[in-house]
Amino acid sequence: MFWQDYGKEEIAVMMQALAIIILITVLLWIFLRKKDLKYRMIPLIVITSIMLALELTKQIYNAANGTYDWYVVPLHFCSLFLYFYPLMVFCKGKIKNFGMTMSLVTSVWMFVLFYFNPSPIIGASPTHLFETFSNFHTFVHHHLVVLFLLVSLLLNVYNIDKRSLLHVVIGISAYALIALPVAHLTGTNYCNLLTSNIPFMESLRQSVGQVWYTIIMWLIGIGGGFIVCGTYIGINSIVKISKRNKARTK
Numbered sequence: 001m002f003w004q005d006y007g008k009e010e011i012a013v014m015m016q017a018l019a020i021i022i023l024i025t026v027l028l029w030i031f032l033r034k035k036d037l038k039y040r041m042i043p044l045i046v047i048t049s050i051m052l053a054l055e056l057t058k059q060i061y062n063a064a065n066g067t068y069d070w071y072v073v074p075l076h077f078c079s080l081f082l083y084f085y086p087l088m089v090f091c092k093g094k095i096k097n098f099g100m101t102m103s104l105v106t107s108v109w110m111f112v113l114f115y116f117n118p119s120p121i122i123g124a125s126p127t128h129l130f131e132t133f134s135n136f137h138t139f140v141h142h143h144l145v146v147l148f149l150l151v152s153l154l155l156n157v158y159n160i161d162k163r164s165l166l167h168v169v170i171g172i173s174a175y176a177l178i179a180l181p182v183a184h185l186t187g188t189n190y191c192n193l194l195t196s197n198i199p200f201m202e203s204l205r206q207s208v209g210q211v212w213y214t215i216i217m218w219l220i221g222i223g224g225g226f227i228v229c230g231t232y233i234g235i236n237s238i239v240k241i242s243k244r245n246k247a248r249t250k
Contacts, residue, residue, distance in 0.1 A: 005119035006126070013126035014118060017143050025150040032155055040155040041089060047148045048085040051141060055082050058137050070186040075179045077191040078121070080106045081145055084171075097159060101167035104158055104232065105225040107149035114142060120197065160232045168225030176218055193217065 003011060032040050055074060062068040074082055084106060087099025114121055122142055125135040152158065175191075183193045193214065196202040205213035 003118065010124075010126040013129075017126075017139075018146070021143060021147045021150060024147060025154055028151055029154045037157060040157055043151050043155075044085070044148060044157065045089045047144050047151070048089050051082060051085065051144050054137055054141060055079075058133070061133055070182070070188040073182070073188070075182055075188075075190045077106075078110065078142065078145075080175065081110075081148070085148065097163070098167045098170065100158055101160060101164040101225075101229065102171040103148075103152070104160060105168060105171070105228045107145055107152075108228045109224060110142070110145050111149055114146065158232065160229055160236070162233075164229045164233075165226055168229060169222055172218060172221040172225060176214075176221075180214065 006014070028043050032043070059068075059072065059074075062072045081103070084099050084102040087095055088103045089099075091099060122138050123135075125139040128135050129139050130136060179190045180193055182188065183190045187194070189195055192198070192201070196205060196213075201213075204216070208216070
């Protein structure tokens with residue numbers, strides 16, 4: 001983990017937050033693991049509702065303070081949960097399945113990036129949590145994503161199969177079709193679409209040009225989604241086979 005920007009105090013806060021998340025997840029698993037799906041979805045509905053309420057408050061807060069600009073518009077990578085989570089928890093049928101796939105994919109990505117190097121994502125918010133609403137929102141929002149992921153995985157609410165790969169292509173492409181024009185028209189660097197804060201990716205952009213950089217980013221998004229879905233399908237298949245074999249030996 002590249003936590004070099006954080007000292008002992010920031011790391012302590014992060015670990016405490018993770019411990020609380022794990023405790024909540026385990027408690028929910030104990031009480032809900034044998035319940036029907038509609039009951040297992042309740043914690044996810046609550047988490048999603050809190051995230052939407054926080055985002056609405058953030059939008060109103062910035063508008064009221066005269067600090068609203070294009071950067072506040074929820075088109076960043078970490079804003080995607082505000083769209084995919086509601087589709088997963090509030091919708092039905094194909095839309096729900098699409099939201100489910102994209103919720104899993106984006107949450108796994110965020111989890112990996114977040115605990116690999118949290119500083120670029122939440123900045124100094126761990127030790128300045130209550131100094132500004134922005135710090136509070138940033139810290140809570142991203143930890144709610146972690147909670148959503150762990151709870152949803154442990155309560156086994158996902159229905160991921162080969163059709164989910166098409167969902168990934170549609171989801172990544174839909175985001176690109178919306179975010180790319182807005183990013184270029186406003187000069188707002190949503191999801192590193194204009195320039196990259198990752199040195200080797202920025203070098204690549206300067207070498208191959210903006211068009212090929214955009215195509216590569218799109219392919220990376222789809223490829224990353226395929227990896228997440230494929231991993232989930234593989235692990236789920238192993239678990240099912242293991243349970244089937246145990247049932248036969250009884």
